[in-house]
Amino acid sequence: MQKSLKKSYKFAFKTAAYVTIVASVFMALFLHFFHELDWEFLIFPFACYVVCFAVIQYRVENFIYRRVKKIYDDLTLLESTNLRQQPITTDMKTLTEEIDKYARDKKIEIETLKVREEYRKEFLGNVSHELKTPLFTVQGYIETLLDGAMDDEKIRKKYLTRASKGVERLTYILKDLDMITKLEVGDLSLNYETFDIVELVQNVFDLFEMKSAKKKITLTFDTDYITPIFVHADKERIQQILSNLIVNSIKYGLERGTTEVSIENLIKNKVIVRVTDNGEGIANEHLSRLFERFYRVDKSGSRKEGGSGLGLSIVKHIIEAHNEKIYVESEPGVGSEFSFTLEKAK
Structure with a gap:
């Protein structure tokens, strides 16, 4: 947790100075009209400034930190690995840059997932079409034979030959798919x-x-x-x-x-x-x-x-x-x- 940062100190310095000036003016006016204004009054601005600075710095950093931590926790729920690896910062500029980078990364990730989803749909459609064509061909020839065409020797031989070619095509597709899968996962060794x-x-x-x-x-x-x-x-x-x-x-x-x-x-x-x-x-x-x-x-x-x-x-x-x-x-x-x-x- 990074609590001591220049920007928060700068804010506390300025705010404490404003509060001290205003308080000192009011105190001086009060003493002038109701009491005697002596040299001991000079101690008040310094004491006021130190106390104001400490209180403001503490409150600002804790106020910001609690809210920033909530942002980090919310992002962690979205599995922001990069943000979890970094210390929580109360520097608004740094935080804004981190959130912007996170948002850009997520946008790219979402776009990539969309492309992959489209590719997946297209791929499944293609696989379905490639397998469906020879399957229906084989099914058609077999059903024709079962309906009585197998009694004719010439038709039986012709249809069985065509059905065999359909099965051969199916085997060829599955063999190629198996090879691609092995190549992608690294299971196919090269000699x-x-x-x-x-x-x-x-x-x-x-x-x-x-x-x-x-x-x-x-x-x-x-x-x-x-x-x-x-x-x-x-x-x-x-x-x-x-x-x-x-x-x-x-x-x-x-x-x-x-x-x-x-x-x-x-x-x-x-x-x-x-x-x-x-x-x-x-x-x-x-x-x-x-x-x-x-x-x-x-x-x-x-x-x-x-x-x-x-x-x-x-x-x-x-x-x-x-x-x-x-x-x-x-x-x-x-x-x-x-x-x-x-x-x-x-």
């Missing part, structure tokens, strides 16, 4: 190893060669990498990142287009891997939300292409788990470039 990133990219090219061939999209490097480029990371997770980015470039790329991968030295111990396509591109207003769960630029078109809607969110989490950065640049009608950094092997 670091040294590997050739050029070779890994080529393996991913080979993996999606047939998929790209259907749209006549060429998967290529920007140049011939004759010597290996070794990086230190989780090889399986980096392959997952590359697969996701390359599959997206095929999905949203133009027919007879190109997906190009380049690997460049960024700084002494870093490389940057770029995946560039000449597809439809992404409008600028979508870029800031591109890595959110279930966020889709073209909701109808994206769902036709399949996928869980969690791919880019997983990519971002894996990159961040490696303590690296991911970037995106895109222009509608020109194409997109996703790039991420990796640590070079020593």
Whole structure:
């Protein structure tokens, strides 16, 4: 408790002086008219001043302190951690600054909670939609079969195949959700190893060669990498990142287009891997939300292409788990470039 402060002393000094002057004038007038005014009267102003100062200082500080303490107690009920860690002050300027800072912090906190609440509602809506679509599909095919369609061997096989694809999609979504949850809470461990990133990219090219061939999209490097480029990371997770980015470039790329991968030295111990396509591109207003769960630029078109809607969110989490950065640049009608950094092997 800080009771002795300059401002309260200044107030007491001035108030005591005013009271002393007024009291001394009245006393002088009283003695002049009713008694003799002698030298002993000179003691009165000093005694009056000291007594007034002590009483005023004590009363002011206790008066202010009780009310300030009530403010602190009220704020403590609102879990004001910062205020509880500080001594109670009777300095009005300091108190005002603390309350203003507290109010600003609470305003930011409330705005953040509102944003999170909106995100939560949107996220739950997206999860519901993503799970509902394959569930209803599976349910519809099964009910059709139970209603008698299973007696027809061709229809039975066709509907069971479609129902199986719906279940597969559900499994894919739940698997991706589980992975994101583990990445967010830090439960998914990374197995670091040294590997050739050029070779890994080529393996991913080979993996999606047939998929790209259907749209006549060429998967290529920007140049011939004759010597290996070794990086230190989780090889399986980096392959997952590359697969996701390359599959997206095929999905949203133009027919007879190109997906190009380049690997460049960024700084002494870093490389940057770029995946560039000449597809439809992404409008600028979508870029800031591109890595959110279930966020889709073209909701109808994206769902036709399949996928869980969690791919880019997983990519971002894996990159961040490696303590690296991911970037995106895109222009509608020109194409997109996703790039991420990796640590070079020593």
